[in-house]
Amino acid sequence: MNQIKQSLQMHKLRLIMLAFLTLLLGTSIIIQALAITYVVNGIYIDDVSFLSIVKWLIILFGALLIRATADYLSKKIGISIASHVKKQTRVRLLNKYRNEITSMENRGQTGEKVSLLLDGVDEMDSFYSQFIPQVMQSAFVPLLTLIIIFTQHMNSGIILMVTAPFIPIYMIVIGIQTQKKSEEKLDKMAAFSGTFLDTLKGLVTLKLFNRTDQKKKEIERSSLGFRDTTMDILKIAFTQSFMLEVISMLSIGIVALEIAFQLVLYNGITFFTAFFVLILVPEFYTALKELGTTFHNGRSSMGAAKKVFESFETSVVPVKWGNQVFENSDQVPTIVLENVTFRYGADRFALEDISFICHPNEKIAIVGPSGAGKSTLLNLFAGMISPEQGQLTINGESLLTYTEASWLNQVSYISQDPYIFAGTIRENIAIGASESITDEDVKDAARKAGIATLIDSLPETYQTYIGEGGRGLSSGEKQRVAIARAFIKQPNVVLLDEPTRGLDLQTERILQQSTKELQTFGTVITIAHRLHTIKDADKIVFLQEGRITGNGTHDELYAALPAYREMVTIQQGGTA
């Protein structure tokens, strides 16, 4: 709620202008009524000449013009507030995500964030562009008309004062009832409305089992069920507008009757006043009714705004890099983890008290069951997250004394599911590389990554579009693009997350061969799922539930650790 207020306070000037325009709008409504009354009264009661009312016609014209213009401008201001808020919110969300995205555990969360950034922000729009201007109008116009009516004819004013509260009271009572009823039926409605998509998705299954007709009937049954449930809820809403209509109509009727009696029996007021009041009274009730519907509509858009703002409440501390530039970039560094601890959230340890050394050019395999913290460990090396306790040192200096760029320049990370950007193959391979990279370099890297033949077979070779909206690549091909990226970069440290499932043999061979070649660049740290990688490693780090339970060569661990032994033998025909 505070965040919403804050977001509005930044637009004080616009809000003041909005208030001014609303005042203008209200005034023009009064003047409009006044001018109409003058004309009718002059012609009908006072029998004046047409010419003498022309000035009132001109005034009326002006008032109507102002009314339309003020209406347009206030909508425009609402739109511009909404646009600014949306823009700022997107920037804030992006900055926030930049810090926390690497420490997120799964892609589901990422999908949610994508939709918040796109649709969530868009849904905020109507709160600022419509709700705010509408609330101002609906609150202000009745007040102004009420005051004017009081000055003209006390009795009518009193009738308005007495009847008006029925509208908001009734709305609140019914609003609560509708809310309750629709919440009760929400599950039922969701089930009904999902049936259509559910059935379409299951059409293949239905055909294979010859059950299409049965489900067709079900679509009809559930659609009609949805209709009846929805109508139950709508009926309440329609009754509400019916009652509001009746309340405001009765009130207008009472005013009219009272005026008529005053006019006929007591001669208490003039026709002028009577007509003037009678034109203003409907404006009063219309604005009040609108206030009700506005609040009703506002609730959902406010909900959207709240949801977006709530996401700002949690925050993640970004990795704090230093400003020293990493000097010896030609030499492969020694990396040491000293008692490193890292957690996701408050109480769940991802890594606890991890210590080991990576000597230059060592081949290190990280092995362990899923959920043991292997990916977290790799993220730590990549500088995506920083230890909560303990430290990671490079040649004896904490990693965090260096700039982010100077460390990342040393590192290549080949993930299980590398991301392919929308662009050409060349752009994807040469991503992040300096301008001096030649076509020859790119081709060379592609050759080493075993993807050159495939690329050459495409009509547009290296200029072929891939990624979103381009040609789709298989997971083996994506893997090879990622390896080509590493060959371009020639890093001192290679981080490799081996695919958990077997790829086609060609890709498997390339993976094996190119990792060998990457080893010539420097240290290779691999999350290993293949026995040859493990047997080949200089050192194996065996992780279980976030802790290192073994550290040594394959033979050492095999002899000493039953858990390790079980893990590496389970596939060797030991299962069936």
Add this chain to the structure above:
Amino acid sequence: MTPMKQLIKVLWVEKKDIISAVIFGFIAGISSVGLFAASGYLISKAALVPPLYALIVLTSTVKLLGFIKASAKYAERLVSHRATFTILSNLRVEFFEKLEPLVPQIFRKYRSGDLLGRVVGDVESLQNFFLRVFYPPIVLVLVFVSTIFFTTFYSWAVAVILFVGYLITTLLIPFLFSLKQLNIKQQVSAERGKLSTEVTEFMFGFKELKLFQQVDNKRQALLSQANNYSQTQNHENINKAFNQSFTGFVTFMTSWLVLAVGAYLVAIGDLEGIFLAMLVMISLTVFEPIAPMGVFPIYYQESQTAVTRLDEVVNDHDVSLDQGNAALSTDSAPYLRMNHVAFSYHGDWRKTLSDISITIPRGSKTAIVGASGSGKSTLLQLLIKLQFAEKGDLFWNEQNYTMIRATSIWEQTRVVLQENHFFYGTIRENLLIADENASDRLLEDMLKRVLLDHFSLEGHVAERGENLSGGEKQRLAIARAMLKSGKLWILDEPTSSLDAKTEQVILDHIETLAQDDTLLLVSHRINGLEKMDQIIVMEYGKIIESGRYDELMKRKGYLYEMKQLEQSMLG
């Protein structure tokens, strides 16, 4: 018949509700005009100091009109919304009937997720057609014509002014507006598409962006695209706001003209003064129902697009229908042949299957292995005529697939696909799909065989089986296949999510049941294929080698190497 005409035909089934909605809408509109006219007349009359009873009659008329108006409005809303939802139901059934014969051939062209989501969205959006496009203009015309007719009794000039104002606000403005709006809307959705790409790349490709130090570039690109998007959105909103305010202004001007001309006519004695207030009041209310016309073009376009797009899907010439109409001649276990068969998905840049020739002997057990994307599943789909071969021939015994009706193949087949669909409901309902007449005891027995005896038949199944784990879904799908009849088993990685022990138990059950049947199994692992009569190894849509397990192992070819790889993988 054009798509729009077809839509109206579906609509017209509910003519009773449609006509009632129009009638109630008309009563509500006309009584609203009457209410204001009467109150204008009432006050003018009161100024003349008439007898009290005349006043009371007038006042009661006003009250009565008000009450009729509110009631008619209530009835209109009720009837029109009920009609809308009934129409939606009819539309769904209608579309389901049209789409049904096209599945799954249609997935050769469209990705199933994209297509179905879009189709459902389009069908749902058509519910607005009746409520916002079809009947409001009818009501509007009726109310207007009656009102103008009424005013002609008092002043032709006023009637003409109202008529012109009406033409401008309901035809001219919406028409001009809709042209502009259409244009802007296309821009907005184009910009949104670009933004969506930027956001997706930023979020899902973040790690890569960071490692290659492209975060700031990409962030800039994203924000500038967000800017473009919100600018076109602004443009759209401002256009809408302008339209609303301008329409409002034109209706004001009409009332203004009525007042000016009316006043003049009274002044020169052509109109009785007592009617002036009434005519002004009429002109102020008669434009009230035009508000829905402001959104009319938007919903009209939306319906038009939706209906055209749906039509493109159901009348797509790229999607071929099943031409076969012969039944299978016997129901014994079949032998199957594929002869130089090729297949590719539309828009895909490589063939999914090329030059496939295989023979599956009667009662044999065949395994197909290969990396993901090698075409194994597609091969199975062709064998059960879920897709049609692009080139080459398939035979079921001696019958050519092109002549056989697909449904008669399905009657003979027990299928477990990679993705098996489960419907919202209970476990029992989902099993009964395979055999309507199965007793609870039989169903429970099947659950026991797939090691799901802890499941109750009453157990709840969410849409698409979302409350079931991958392994549970696979086991339920196998139970369903076991319940069905048929002498051909088509199993596509049926046990990939199960642990080795469970897998073995279930495969043993299948083996017993399928003893005399023909069976094809796409397997995710090579371990355990020793007993198969034939193993087919695939890569990149081609058959690399085939034969018995021990033959292939002896040959030390592709399967041998795959076996080595498999053994070197950690669990």
